[in-house]
Amino acid sequence: MSDKEDAPAPAPSPDVTQAWVNLMRAQQRLLALIEHDLKAAGLPGLGWYDVLWELSRAHGGRLRPFEIEERTLLAQYNLSRLIDRLEREGLVERQVFDDDGRGRWVVITEKGRALRSTMWDVYARAIAKHVGARLPDAGAAQLADLLSRLL
Numbered sequence: 001m002s003d004k005e006d007a008p009a010p011a012p013s014p015d016v017t018q019a020w021v022n023l024m025r026a027q028q029r030l031l032a033l034i035e036h037d038l039k040a041a042g043l044p045g046l047g048w049y050d051v052l053w054e055l056s057r058a059h060g061g062r063l064r065p066f067e068i069e070e071r072t073l074l075a076q077y078n079l080s081r082l083i084d085r086l087e088r089e090g091l092v093e094r095q096v097f098d099d100d101g102r103g104r105w106v107v108i109t110e111k112g113r114a115l116r117s118t119m120w121d122v123y124a125r126a127i128a129k130h131v132g133a134r135l136p137d138a139g140a141a142q143l144a145d146l147l148s149r150l151l
Contacts, residue, residue: 030130037126043119047074047082052091052116055108062095062107091115 012020035045054071055061063071069079083106086092091112097103108116135143 033130034123034126037129038119038122041122043115043122046123047072047078048086048091049116049119049123050074051079051082051086051106052108052112052119055092055106056113056116060107061113062105064103065106068106086112 031046038045038049050072051068051074054068055063058067065076065079065083068074068083069076072079074082083092083094087094089111091109093107093109095105095107097105132140
């Protein structure tokens, strides 16, 4: 190894550190507010929405569990239990692969599509209320651009 590889990474500047702290606090606060709005409307949480959204966008409305995991922020052990709950509610179905009897597709049902749509109505209003009302469109565009640099 060279000396450069052994050297510790430089500490972030105070501005970078504050940006990180604000980003984490804003994320936690906004997620809590949106979860509250969904709950107040008698709807399940964002984890359900995220899975249903990814399935509704997928070709044929179906994904393999690992594909859902890759597209969401859900850990595999949480995702398995969530898919079980979604299936019990009739929102998704598991279907065997045509070419591999061991593998399964997770497929969104019409009931799942309807729930996702209902959830989006509440979710969209919550985004408008908790983000849009506090951030003008120009500021939102700037924030979106800045955050895209981190992706």
